[in-house]
Amino acid sequence: MKIQAATQVDQLAVLELEQTIFDAMDLAVYDELSVAEVQTAWQLATRQSDQSRYHFRRALVAKDETNTVVGVLFGYPDSDEPVLDEAVQTVLADRYSYHRWLFDTSEVFENEWYVDSLVVRENARGQGIGQALIKAAEARARQEQRAVIGLNVDDRNPKAKTLYERLGFVARGQLKIADHSYTHMQKSLI
DSSP states (O other), X not given: XXXXXXXXXXXHHHHHHHHHHHHHHTOGGGGTSOXXXXXXXXXXXXXXXXXXXXXXXXXEEEEOXXXXXXXXXXXXXXXXGGGTTHHHHHHHHHHHOOOSOSOOSOOOXXXXXXEEEEEEOGGGTTSSHHHHHHHHHHHHHHHTTOSEEEEEEETTOHHHHHHHHHTTOEEEEEEEETTEEEEEEEEEOO
């Protein structure tokens, strides 16, 4: 397995893998639009703006020996959050007449490099891929001169919370995202 920055070639694969998280979040957009329509919106948004939340430049990927993406982590500095969804919201409005925000809650805490999402293919779980992606994200955050890395973990996912605690993350607060309760965790990088 190798961990690396995602490339343009990886864009479709990482969006498909990200769907695992969207499915678990029960996003309201799926009450009106199909998975295929929302995936198309993300694809178009990433073509229109490299500032998009799920643009490949924000991703680290894990690839197996066949060069297949088996895990992805999306992250960014807290200061990027205000512009992340502009492109996808425009696509959703223009193409599908969908005018509600996908994510209407701030997910980040100030002065942190934020792990937006982490997902590993089901058949590749339990092999240390998530841990390796987190370590790579910590390195990227340090390169970007951030002293703190943060993330949110769904309170219905105790395995993930245990992993993050084992890696040195500490609970710092609670929030709701798409009607799910999350614990915000942070780790000092200095």
